[in-house]
Amino acid sequence: MLVTKHRLAASTPYATPYYMxxxxxxxxxxxxxxxxxxxxxxxxxxxxxxxxxxxxxxxYIRRGLLIVVPRVNQQAYSRKIRGKPDMNRTFPRKKSGKATHPLASALFKLALKHHPDWWLDLHEANGLSQLSRNVLGQTLITNPGSSAIPACRRAIQRINRTIPRRDLHFNLKQHELPGSARTAANLVLQARSVTVETCWSLKRSDRIQYQSEMLHHFLKEARMI
Ligand SMILES: [Zn+2]
Incomplete structure (x- = not known):
């Protein structure tokens, strides 16, 4: 196994590392x-x-190729803000469409080059989905009818078994969000694309743990580990 470090959007103010x-x-x-x-x-x-x-x-990885961009929007990260415009509305909205943010464009070009079978996009959100259907904290999100749904259901079952508090359990949501990385990956790349959302009012170490466990479950689903 070989880990190499690269730069995305290298010649722009949005340059950020990624790993293969x-x-x-x-x-x-x-x-x-x-x-x-x-x-x-x-x-x-x-x-x-x-x-x-x-x-x-x-x-650690037995088969395949993993491409990880751990901190896509460095400019927003340095100010600890969501980012303006919201980058997760700037990915291609149609099969023939183009990304409208330089960073989204660079990221999508990288994806087009490698044709991912899976795309996991990690996020955090407000609230606990067990307590209200209007919030996204502790969810996996796919596009409606996505081929990733069975894997999501199994990942949720597995992680929920390890979480004693029921209100912290994960739920699956199916939602089309035009301009998001998930929906663009589904539409243009036909990838099994999933958004992972932890609840950011939980302890930071727990959120990292949930995110890491979800990654592990999907690497297993893809038979890469
Ligand atoms: Zn987010």
Whole structure:
């Protein structure tokens, strides 16, 4: 397994590192992004931690190619803001459409080059989905009818078994969000794209743990570990 570091949008003010993790054996391609919103920091830490684990444990990924962008919007992150405009509305809205943000454009070009089978986009949100259907904290989100739904249901079952408090359990939501990385990946790349949302009023260490566990479950689903 080989971990290499690269730069996305290298010649722009949005330059940000990304990592390619190549397993010894061929297999699926999975893209993992965090920090499309600059204030959702537990997801960024979890993505970076996965890269570090791959670096220290040489057989962590057994098959395929992992592409991780742990902190997409560095400018928003440095100010701990969501980012303006909201980058997660600037990805292609049609098959022939183009991204309207330089960073979204660079990220989507990277994806088009490698044709990910999976795209996990890590976020954080308000509220607990067990307590209100109007909030997104502790959810997985796919597009309606996505081929990722069975894997999401299994990942949720597995993680919920480890969470004693029922109000912190995860739920699945199916929602089309035009201009989001998830919906663009579904529409243009036909990738199994999933948004992971932890609740950011929880303890930071717990949020990192939930994000990391979800990554682990999906790597298993993709048979990459
Ligand atoms: Zn977000």
């Amino acid at each position: 993790v190549r397993a010894a054996r061929p297999g699926p391609v999975m893209m993992i992004t965090a920090g499309i919103h600059g204030n959702e920091t537990a997801s960024m830490t979890a993505a970076q931690k996965l890269v570090n684990d791959c670096d220290t444990e040489s057989d």
